[in-house]
């Protein structure tokens with residue numbers, strides 16, 4: 001297949017690019033290397049694939065409709081894996097304009113380019129955050145999800161909705177995958193797994209919401225990538241599918257696993273959870289199992305051990321620890 005991956009230099013995007021190249025696919029990647037976190041990390045994420053004969057990369061911004069059109073019309077991908085986004089929940093508060101621009105207008109630019117160039121299938125990275133404070137637990141795709149708690153999930157929900165229009169009017173197959181709390185090597189530094197490891201190593205305290213009495217359905221990046229690839233291979237008309245592990249972990253237990261791995265006590269400052277943070281996310285993954293043959297394989301202890309190995313190799317060594 002010929003696949004355009006947006007957000008190719010990001011955490012999940014760079015793992016997806018590598019997995020697709022391993023399979024023999026042709027991959028066109030794009031990313032704007034924004035500075036939401038250190039762009040040098042994003043450059044490093046691509047180091048293993050730069051120069052690969054089946055990989056073409058563009059430093060491009062999805063808000064630039066003309067450039068997006070040019071890339072899509074030149075390469076005519078079979079399918080677009082749209083992962084580029086402003087992704088932080090709390091960072092989105094007070095920045096609704098930026099999130100609207102990137103996550104909604106940028107998505108529309110890609111959908112338009114897909115329509116005009118005859119792309120047949122579009123896979124969209126959505127999020128478990130669209131479920132907000134729902135009382136239907138585990139989270140199931142038939143929940144209307146009309147009450148997102150921050151601009152980020154609101155912008156992702158908008159992407160899911162506009163995707164339906166493109167399926168309805170232009171027969172562009174559209175699959176929205178709702179990722180649940182993804183972690184692993186190259187994990188985003190603004191997310192809990194990275195910051196807990198980093199603070200443990202440096203002996204700095206972490207802020208733990210509600211004393212760790214929150215649960216998250218931590219899902220290892222390789223399992224997410226397997227789900228994305230299964231979705232890329234299967235046009236389903238219009239579909240919304242959870243990709244999680246289906247087994248939430250208390251934050252206090254999660255921190256304890258990291259403390260064991262790092263071999264240091266994790267210093268904790270307890271703070272109340274902000275209103276943008278639901279008490280739990282928990283995926284019902286039966287639809288992913290049925291439609292995609294999805295089966296998450298990685299236990300949280302194993303995934304965190306892998307992430308810790310990566311941190312020691314890439315972050316600690318790089319900083320000369």
Ligand SMILES: NC(=O)c1ccc[n+]([C@@H]2O[C@H](COP(=O)([O-])OP(=O)(O)OC[C@H]3O[C@@H](n4cnc5c(N)ncnc54)[C@H](O)[C@@H]3O)[C@@H](O)[C@H]2O)c1
Nearest residue numbers: 007010011012031032034061062083084085125127179182
């Ligand atoms: N990591 C998670 O737990 C998680 C959970 C749910 C959903 N998601 C979604 O998965 C996708 C990937 O997330 P990630 O964790 O890898 O984040 P990430 O920030 O590492 O990756 C996103 C990439 O998109 C790029 N990007 C941002 N704005 C862009 C623009 N205007 N033009 C081109 N590129 C742009 C960034 O530079 C970055 O490399 C995102 O859509 C995110 O919303 C992630």
